[in-house]
Amino acid sequence: MFQLQDLKKPVLGLSPMDGVTDAPFRFMTAKYSKPDITFTEFTHVMGMCMAGDNVLHHFIYDESERPVIGQIFGKEPEYFYHAAKIICELGFDGVDINMGCPAKTVANSGSGAGLIRTPELAREIIAATREGVKHWVENGELTGLKERSYNAVKAKSNFGDKRELKSVSVKTRIGYDHPVTAEWIKNLDSANPDWISIHGRTLKQMYTGKADWNEIKIGVESTDKPVLANGDIKTREDVENVLELTGAYGVLVGQATYGNPWLFNELRGEGKVLKTKEERIATLIEHTEKFIEIFPDPKIFVMLRKHFGWYMKDFDGASELRSKLMQAKNIDDVREVLRSN
Numbered sequence: 386m387f388q389l390q391d392l393k394k395p396v397l398g399l400s401p402m403d404g405v406t407d408a409p410f411r412f413m414t415a416k417y418s419k420p421d422i423t424f425t426e427f428t429h430v431m432g433m434c435m436a437g438d439n440v441l442h443h444f445i446y447d448e449s450e451r452p453v454i455g456q457i458f459g460k461e462p463e464y465f466y467h468a469a470k471i472i473c474e475l476g477f478d479g480v481d482i483n484m485g486c487p488a489k490t491v492a493n494s495g496s497g498a499g500l501i502r503t504p505e506l507a508r509e510i511i512a513a514t515r516e517g518v519k520h521w522v523e524n525g526e527l528t529g530l531k532e533r534s535y536n537a538v539k540a541k542s543n544f545g546d547k548r549e550l551k552s553v554s555v556k557t558r559i560g561y562d563h564p565v566t567a568e569w570i571k572n573l574d575s576a577n578p579d580w581i582s583i584h585g586r587t588l589k590q591m592y593t594g595k596a597d598w599n600e601i602k603i604g605v606e607s608t609d610k611p612v613l614a615n616g617d618i619k620t621r622e623d624v625e626n627v628l629e630l631t632g633a634y635g636v637l638v639g640q641a642t643y644g645n646p647w648l649f650n651e652l653r654g655e656g657k658v659l660k661t662k663e664e665r666i667a668t669l670i671e672h673t674e675k676f677i678e679i680f681p682d683p684k685i686f687v688m689l690r691k692h693f694g695w696y697m698k699d700f701d702g703a704s705e706l707r708s709k710l711m712q713a714k715n716i717d718d719v720r721e722v723l724r725s726n
Contacts, residue, residue, distance in 0.1 A: 386549055386550040386551065386552065387452050387478040387479060387551070387552055388552055388579060388580075389422070389552070389554075389579065389580045389611045389613075389634060389635075390611060390634075391452075392421050392422065392452075392635070393421075394634055394635065395624065395628050395633075395634065395635040395636065396421045396422060396613060396634055396635025396636070397420055397421050397624070397635060397636060397638065397649055397652050397653065398420050398421055398422040398423065398424070398613060398635060398636065398637045398638070399411065399414055399420040399422070399423045399424065399637070399638065399642060399649075400424065400556075400582075400615055400637035400638055400639035401424035401425060401426055401427055401456045401481070401483070401556065402426065402639050402640075403426050403427060403486070403488075404426065404688075404691075405426070405643070405691075406423075406424065406425060406426050407426060407443070407680075407688075408442075408445040408446060408447070408679050408680075409672060409675040409676040409678075409679055409680075410646075410672075410692070411423055411425070411446065411447070411450050411453075412447050412449070412450070412675055413646040413668070413671070413672050413675065414642060414646045414648075414649070415447065415449040415450045416449065416646070417646040417647050417650075417668070418646060418647050418648055418649035418650040418651075419449070419649060420638075420649050421635070422452050422453075422454065423446075423450045423451075423452070423453045423454070424453075424454045424455075424456050424481055424556075424637075425443055425444060425446065425453070425454070425455050425456050426443050426456065427443075427456040427457060427458045427483040427486065427497075428440050428443045428444070428455075428456070428457055428458070429457070429458060429459050429496075430457050430458065430459035430461065430464035430465050430467070430468035431459055431461065431464045433457070433464075433467075433468045433471050433534065434464055434467050434468065434471075434529050434530050434531065434534055435530075435531050435534060436531075436533075436534065437531070437533035437534040437536070437537035438533075438537045441475075441534075441537050441538070441541065442680070444471075444472075444475050444477075444541070445679060446477075451478060452478035452479070453477055453478055454477060454478060454479040454480070454481045454552075454554070455472040455475065455477040455479070455480055455481065456480075456481040456482075456483055456556070457469075457472070457480065457481070457482060457483065458482070458483035458486060458491065458496050458497055459496050459510075460494065460495040460496045460499070460500065460503075460506065460510075462506070462509045462510050462512070462513035463513065463529065464529070465482070465510050465513045465514045465517065466513040466514065466516055466517040466520075466528075466529070467517065467527075467528050467529035467530060468480075468514075468517070469513075469514045469515075469516075469517030469518050469521070469551075469553070470517050470518075470520070470521040470526070470527050470528065471527065471530075471534075471538050472551065473517075473518055473521040473522070473544060473548070473551050474521065474527060474538050474539075474542050474543075474544055475538065475541055475542065475543055475544075476542075476543030476544045476545065477551065478551065478552065479551045479552035479553065479554060479579070480514055480518065480551055480552070480553050480554070481553075481554045481555070481556055481582075482510060482511065482514060482553070482554070482555045482556070482578075483496075483497055483556055484497065484498065484500045484501065484507060484555050484556065484557040484558075484573075485497060485498050485556050485557045485558045485582075485584050485588075486498055487558070487586075487588040487589075487590075487591045487592075492588055498557070498558050498561065498588035499561075499588075500557075501557070501558065501560060501561045501565070501569055501588065502561055504569070504572040507572065507573065507576070508572065508573075508575065508576040511553065511555065511573070511576035511577070511578055512576055514553050515553050515577070518550060518551050518553060519550070521548065522548045522549060522550055525548060527539075552579040552580070553578055553579055554578050554579050554580045554581065554582065555573055555578045555581050555582070556581075556582040556583075556584070556615075556637075557569070557570075557573065557581065557582070557583060557584070558583070558584045558585075558586055558587055558588055559583065559584070559585055559586065559587055559597060559600040559601070559604065560587040560588070561587060561588045561589065562587060562588065562589040563587060563589075564587060564597065564600050564603075566583075566600045566601075566603040566604045566607065567603050567604075567606075567607045570583070570603075570604045570607040570608050571607050571608070573608070574607065574608040574609070574610060578610060579610065579611075580610050580611040580612065580613065580634070581604070581608060581610055581611075581612050581613075582612070582613040582614075582615055582637055583600075583601050583604045583605075583612055583613070583614060583615060583633075584596065584615040584616045585597045585598055585600055585601045585614070585615065585616040585617070586616055592640075595617060596615075596616025596617040597616075598614065598616075598617075598626075598627050598630050598631055599630070601614045601615075601616075601627070601630075601631045601633065602630055602631040602632065604631075605631050605632045605633055606632075611633075611634035611635075612631070612633045612634055613633060613634060613635050613636060613637050614627045614628070614631050614633040614635070614636050614637070615636065615637040615638075615639065618636050618637075618638050618641065619638075619640075619641040620641075620651070620652075621651060621652050621653075621654050624636055624652055638652065643692075643695040644665075644692065644694075644695025644696040644697075644698065645658065645695075646668065646672075647660065659699070660699075661700070662700040662701075662702075662703075665696050665697065665698075665699075665700070666696075666723050668696065669692070669693060669696040669697070669719075669723075670716075670719065670720065670723070672689075672692060672696070673689060673716050673719055674716065676688075676689050677716060683714075683715060686713075686714060686715060687714075690710070690711050690713070693707065693710035693711065693713070693719070694707045694710070694711065697710065702726065705726070706722065706723070706726055709722045709726070710722055710723075
């Protein structure tokens, strides 16, 4: 069974980000600077049980990403029980429960960071997830799935030649509308997750203001489980400072990875990454090719455009290139724009 403590301290992880950390993004990051641990985008537990391939594309991964953790969200313990078995069947190293997403559509439904307001339910969800993992190991049975979901999961089954326990972790925030870090983390700790990741903002803050690393320190002191610190970590100096202050086992890095699959080399102290225009263009094209390989449907090509904007920066003429690339509808358009500039 994989545990966070199996990784050398400090752990430098790629944070799960909705709409960003899809399979091509994670592949590129693993190829160019290999995080110590990687998380998928979050996926709704009910959708996993009902919608089959319509949501399972979130769980495509490459072996180079290991250890790789499947992240899920929702508010119904029974669906977490079934979804945990899916994560196991697909061969992930662990299951991570999202209790930190601040998006209104998520939190207002009682999921994500909304669970901070329902601590008893949060504990029930952790318990149900752990039970799902345990029962999958014992009998390998998938339960609670519509036929199309069952067939889709079986088609992608990847657990190898043995069934083993998977880690169960939680990613959360320091509070809903104000910090309640000690109380909240102690509540989670009582349900015995294997580790906890803490973003140093409340739900109300969303991604504004400054992450409160002092509250993360309180969180670290409120549990005997390993903690990963998250929020406003962009440089090697940030990593050193947050770890010194909080005593966390490691960090999760999010927005600083946008358009920067080389970042984890820098965070390890291997020198500041300053890529040339030509290197950025070559990597953008490679990322685009990988995206099309994994997601060939031309209707979703538009999802790539934000990545074009992130790659095209830090050189003369980047703004003009970004503007043109935002109109691209396929890889031929991308190549033509880059060829003519």
